[in-house]
Amino acid sequence: MKDGIKKWMQLPRDVMVGHGVIYDIKDVCKDLKLGKDPLIVTGRNTKKIAGDIVRDSLNDCGYNASISISQEASLSEVEKIKKEAIEAGSSYLLGVGSGKSIDVAKLAATEIDVPFLSVPTAASHDGIVSSRASIRHNGKTSSIEANAPMAVIADTEIISNAPYRLLAAGCADIISNYTAVKDWELAHRLRNESFSEYASALSLMTAKILIESADSIKFDIENSVRVVVKALVSSGVAMSIAGSSRPASGSEHMFSHALDMIAPKPALHGEQCGVGTIMMMYLQGGDWRRIKDSLAIIGAPTTAEELGIEDKYILEALLVAHKIRPERYTILGTGLTPEAAENIARITKVIS
Numbered sequence: 105m106k107d108g109i110k111k112w113m114q115l116p117r118d119v120m121v122g123h124g125v126i127y128d129i130k131d132v133c134k135d136l137k138l139g140k141d142p143l144i145v146t147g148r149n150t151k152k153i154a155g156d157i158v159r160d161s162l163n164d165c166g167y168n169a170s171i172s173i174s175q176e177a178s179l180s181e182v183e184k185i186k187k188e189a190i191e192a193g194s195s196y197l198l199g200v201g202s203g204k205s206i207d208v209a210k211l212a213a214t215e216i217d218v219p220f221l222s223v224p225t226a227a228s229h230d231g232i233v234s235s236r237a238s239i240r241h242n243g244k245t246s247s248i249e250a251n252a253p254m255a256v257i258a259d260t261e262i263i264s265n266a267p268y269r270l271l272a273a274g275c276a277d278i279i280s281n282y283t284a285v286k287d288w289e290l291a292h293r294l295r296n297e298s299f300s301e302y303a304s305a306l307s308l309m310t311a312k313i314l315i316e317s318a319d320s321i322k323f324d325i326e327n328s329v330r331v332v333v334k335a336l337v338s339s340g341v342a343m344s345i346a347g348s349s350r351p352a353s354g355s356e357h358m359f360s361h362a363l364d365m366i367a368p369k370p371a372l373h374g375e376q377c378g379v380g381t382i383m384m385m386y387l388q389g390g391d392w393r394r395i396k397d398s399l400a401i402i403g404a405p406t407t408a409e410e411l412g413i414e415d416k417y418i419l420e421a422l423l424v425a426h427k428i429r430p431e432r433y434t435i436l437g438t439g440l441t442p443e444a445a446e447n448i449a450r451i452t453k454v455i456s
Contacts, residue, residue, distance in 0.1 A: 114235050114344050116222075118255040121333050123326065126157055126223065126259040129198075130165045136254060138219055139195030144171045145185055145209035146200040150225045154262055155200045158223060170194075177204040179241045185212040194218065199253075202226035202270060203238075203373075211237040214250040222253035226266035227274040227332045229374050232256060233340030236349050238373070245364050247353070252344050256337060260329045268323040268403065269372070271332055275321060276378025276404040278335045279395060280356045281311040281342075283384040283435075287354030290388075291433040300346045307342040307351035310335045315394065318401040355387075355425065355434035356380030362421035362428055363413065371411040378404045379411060383422070383448050387435045392452055408455050415455040419445050 118132050133142070142162065146155035155171055162169040172188050174181050185208055189197060196219040199209030206222050210231075213220035224232040231238060235252040238245055263271070285304045292299035314321075314335055321328045342351040349357075359380035364370045378399050385392035396406050405411045408418045422445035426436040440448070449455040 113347070114252040115341055116233060116253050116256050116337075119233075119258075119337055120256070121258045121260065121330060121337070123261045124259060125257055126154060126262060127161055129158055129221075129223070129257050130161055130167070132221070132255050132257060133162065133167070136219070138254075140167045141193055141195045142167065142169045142198055143185070143189045143192060143194035143196075144169055144198045144200055145174050145212070146171060146205050147175075147202075148173055150201040150205060153265075154223060154225050154259070158198060158200055174201075174205045174208045177207045177237075177239050179239055181208050182212045182215070182239065185209065186216050189213075189216055189218070196221065196254075198223055200225065202266065203228055203231055207231055207237040207239060210250045210253065211239060211248060219254045220251060222256045224256075224258050224333075225262055226270040227258070227263050227329060227336055228270040228372060229274055229277045230336045230339040230343075230352055232258070232333075233337045234343050234349070234352075235340075236343065243365070245361055247349060252340070258333045258337075260326045260333065263333065264326045264329045271321070271329065272402050272404040273372040273374030273378075274332050274336060275314050275318075275374070275402045276381070276399055277352075277374035278314045278332070278339055279311050279398060280354075280374075280377040280381040281307040281339060281352050282390070282395065283356045283381045283388060284350065284352050284354035286388045286390065287384075287434040288350045290435060295433050297433065300351075303342045303346035303351045306338060306345065310338040310342065315398045318398040321402050323403075354432075355384045355436045358425040358428040358432070358434065358436065359384070359421055362425040363417065366420050366424070367413045367417040369412065371405065371413060375405045375411060379406060379408070379454055382406060382452050383454055384435060386448055386452050396452065407453065408449075415449070418449055418455055422449065
């Protein structure tokens with residue numbers, strides 16, 4: 105990081121992780137002195153799982169909490185939530201869900217300048233604590249800068265009941281920090297991009313913990329959820345310290361976003377990032393086999409077939425990934441040749 109450059113770091117003030125902590129949300133809101141009129145943004149399924157619990161818990165203590173159902177993480181949904189929050193005079197927003205509801209609530213709260221609290225029902229990616237929101241518009245998913253949550257309330261009991269696939273995807277998203285940091289270091293050396301030793305170290309430590317804990321991440325074990333959630337929180341904090349998504353988003357994320365645009369039926373974000381990490385680590389000259397083995401142990405996809413995506417879309421995504429965020433320099437540089445893309449995918453056995 106260059107001397108004299110000012111950084112604004114937004115970090116969660118309260119982080120609660122544990123069994124049954126969703127019932128303590130009233131204490132968090134009281135501690136933060138946020139007011140009595142929150143708007144809960146949640147999905148149809150997550151409303152039954154956690155949204156109703158949050159509303160009832162707050163209203164039983166004299167709050168006037170209301171619920172809005174969010175259908176998708178899109179700009180139109182953000183506008184809808186903003187309108188509802190303004191009309192209701194909501195003093196803050198709570199995003200209750202597996203990702204989409206949290207992203208919508210996060211961006212809506214940022215744009216109407218009210219606090220935001222994150223209540224994840226799954227640990228599928230680091231968006232539960234980051235200062236970025238993944239929003240879809242005109243057929244394209246963009247990572248938009250937003251305020252980090254003022255608090256994160258992660259109930260491990262609820263999250264452990266979510267499909268294991270989501271937890272495995274969250275692990276893959278964290279492991280992708282390895283290649284993201286390597287890309288960041290490369291941009292620092294070749295383009296003199298601002299670099300934070302502390303943020304990069306935190307990001308790498310988080311990924312290392314997941315790699316070393318791979319064989320202990322199991323289905324329906326609440327301690328596994330605790331490990332993954334804490335790692336996701338650390339990854340989000342690293343981004344807040346850096347003032348960008350650099351510590352956790354590089355060429356592997358660009359590959360994933362390219363797949364979102366190209367593949368008829370994309371896989372989960374974290375799953376795609378994990379497969380991208382295997383190939384990008386090969387390009388970076390790192391131990392891609394260890395990445396692949398760790399993902400396989402956890403139960404995350406390591407091939408196009410396991411993603412449910414045809415080989416041709418993997419290759420096409422590799423060819424256009426560098427265009428996703430052209431201002432962000434990565435190991436992809438100005439792009440791969442078709443021969444290089446196929447070589448990478450075949451050597452790593454992402455495609456057969």
